[in-house]
Amino acid sequence: MNSIGYLGPKGSFSEEALQLFMSKQKEWKENRPDPLPFSTIPRLLSACERKEISFGFVPLENSTEGQVAATMDMLGQTEDLYIVKEFIHPVNQCLLTPKPLKLGQIERVYSHEQALGQCRDFLETHLPQAEQIVCLSTAEAAQKISSVQENWAAIGPRRAAELYSLHCQEERIQDAMLNATRFILVTHSLAEMSSETSAEDKTSLLIIAQNVPGSLAQILQEFASRNINMSRIESRPSKKKLGEYVFFIDIDGYVFSPIIQEALWALHQKNVSTKLLGSYPKAATNPLP
Known part of the structure; x- marks a missing residue:
């Protein structure tokens, strides 16, 4: 079933963003997926994980309110789902x-x-x-x-x-006039590298740091020492133990580039658990009206 799930019903910002996003996908011109509304983000991503739909289109973060917790938690729990594109959409309430x-x-x-x-x-x-x-x-x-x-x-x-x-x-009743939401497209296989240098790509990771002094700093140092730019870091409760957290990290570059593979291998050597959430082209920031 060639379909794409979004947070519905019709008339939501997710549907508005999805319609604009799909109009810009040249590869879908001849085989455009059918939009399918879902009542919640967990139901949407679970359906995508079970391959009941081909793609999921969900909000990840807002420039005013920050992370969308339901999306981040589900990304940490689902298996064999990868972020393959991102899309920045202005939001006027x-x-x-x-x-x-x-x-x-x-x-x-x-x-x-x-x-x-x-x-x-x-x-x-x-x-x-x-x-x-x-x-x-x-x-x-x-x-x-x-x-x-x-x-x-x-x-x-x-x-x-x-x-x-x-x-x-x-x-335009939102508190910040430059209000935008970052949406992500997820599916069952990784996106290909955008270019030979991977400079236009971004990689998203879930990292579980040991709950000991300096553990997060040591993890971040593996990226900093290799001049890998980190554009985002967010924490969420692990849901296993009070005070235990997992970290969502965005870094510049494609996951299979040698420098990122070197950093990930160094983390593996330190027994740091990492999960690849996706490697995909950076979104062009839409001009905000």
């Missing part, structure tokens, strides 16, 4: 209502936890009276308020207002 309302009339605001976080200042300043309710996606929030006549609102993309016949009360 809108306040949507079933009918025109004054801000002081709004009693509840529904949205995904990331969207609520991205609009924290707006909500505290303009809607302090409104109860904030977390939904599985921005599109689910829009869908929920579309069927009621209450004084409720949702935060989501303008496209959701068009799909669910909502009133766009306010636009």
Whole structure:
């Protein structure tokens, strides 16, 4: 089944980003995968792991709110799934209502936890009276308020207002105007190296450091001593023991380049556990409107 999963339903930022992403994939011009919505990221990535879908398209991090925990945790748990592309998508949040309302009339605001976080200042300043309710996606929030006549609102993309016949009360309500989300495409095999030098590639790794003084510093030194640039490091609980963490690391270069293989071998010699999450072309940063 040539399909690509995304966090739905229709009208979510994930769907908006996916449509733009697919329009830029020349190799899919003749055989474009069918978009398939999922209610949660874990269900999506589990379906991809079982090969029920060909690809998964999921958010990884936001420039305002940081990591998407569900994506990172699932990447650490799944087997034989690799990141093969990344895509940077600007995010403009809108306040949507079933009918025109004054801000002081709004009693509840529904949205995904990331969207609520991205609009924290707006909500505290303009809607302090409104109860904030977390939904599985921005599109689910829009869908929920579309069927009621209450004084409720949702935060989501303008496209959701068009799909669910909502009133766009306010636009660009996110706290940071340069707000963007990094999405990743995952599938069952590694991407090929972009060029002979691999300068345009990025490698993502999951590293389990021993819980002893200096262990993380020693790991990072293996990359620094070889002049391998590290563009990102994030920690997540290991879920095995309180106080034990795993580290998600992005480094410049393709995983099979000699210098990265040398660094990984050095870590292996130190009994450091590493998991390859993917090696793929760096995304071009989209101009933010």
